[in-house]
Amino acid sequence: MTCWFSRARARAALAMGLALSAIAIPAGAQDLDSGYCQLAPITDTRVGFAGREIVREVAVELGQRVARDDVLVRLDPAGLPARLERARAELRQAERAMDRANALEGVLVAEERDQRETDLAVRRATFQEIELEMQRLTLRAPHGGIVVEIMAREGELLEDSVAMRIVELSRLLVEADMPLGRFGSFEPGQILRLETETGGEAEARITFVDPLADLASRSFRIRAELDNPDGFFTPGTTCVLLE
Incomplete structure (x- = not known):
């Protein structure tokens, strides 16, 4: 799943003369040299099973917080x-x-x-x-998190299916496109200051700097991790890097 802000979308928006504020990016993001970024869950897991099985019980509800090894789904054991x-x-x-x-x-x-x-x-x-x-036949949570999707229903016959999706939001991934002119300015361990589209400011630590540039967009990627223990920052929203 590609989480970072679409380069193609940014180019299309500029070509059409759209104001960047129309896509709900912070005011500081209007400067392309600042670098766009987006927040996403670091841990996003789809739990499933192989084979043809009948769902006997769905043990959790949508939006429920689960811990590692909690029972999610029980399948019919037959004989x-x-x-x-x-x-x-x-x-x-x-x-x-x-x-x-x-x-x-x-x-x-x-x-x-x-x-x-x-x-x-x-x-x-x-x-x-x-x-x-x-x-x-007992599907358990591989890690703690929040149940955000339930695809299994009691009594259904499923085959090689994903039954549930769990995300952990206590830490978020910051993915950014940076202009090629700033290549070499970032390194793992460096602290980034950023502003989210909701107006909050935060600091994230760089974990990866792409050694390859995208020639079409004249940019390169960086990734950082943002602590989010209280859930203040919302994954799926955009942000802009601050100087």
Whole structure:
């Protein structure tokens, strides 16, 4: 997903003689040499699953804040619970047989002992395989954040689908297009001062400076991170870099 301000859009707006204020960019952004920027979530994850599955339960609501490993969606397990119980019973039986073999170590022939070891290994692998399949049917949050999209519905049959989108807004990504004349003026670790389109000022730390320039727009990209613990700054809004 491309988050930074479209160069093509900027060129088109200039060609048509549109006032930059019409696209809700701060007044300082009217100077192209200042560099446009846009705020976006650093962490934006679409959680999904593979295969054909029926949604049994959607455990969260739109706009809900979740923590890492919180349950998001449960899929229909069909006959897996019964298979898991059978595999558990067979594993216990194989373990008891192995215990008896160990107790009779001086009596059992090597071939019979090897057979019991092999059977135990197979039963253990089968149980673990079904257990992992059961875990796959419970979708959990990969990180903390806010649920901003829910694509799964209870009772629906979905196939290789994205079920949910989660964004974390405590830190934001600042992506900017800078004019080619300022190439070499920025480096990772440098602090940027910026003004958002809502009028707030902030400081962000540069994490990346593009070593390549875009010849069509005569510009290059920089990226910075902005702390946003109180949610004051809004991702998706534009900003302008200050001197």
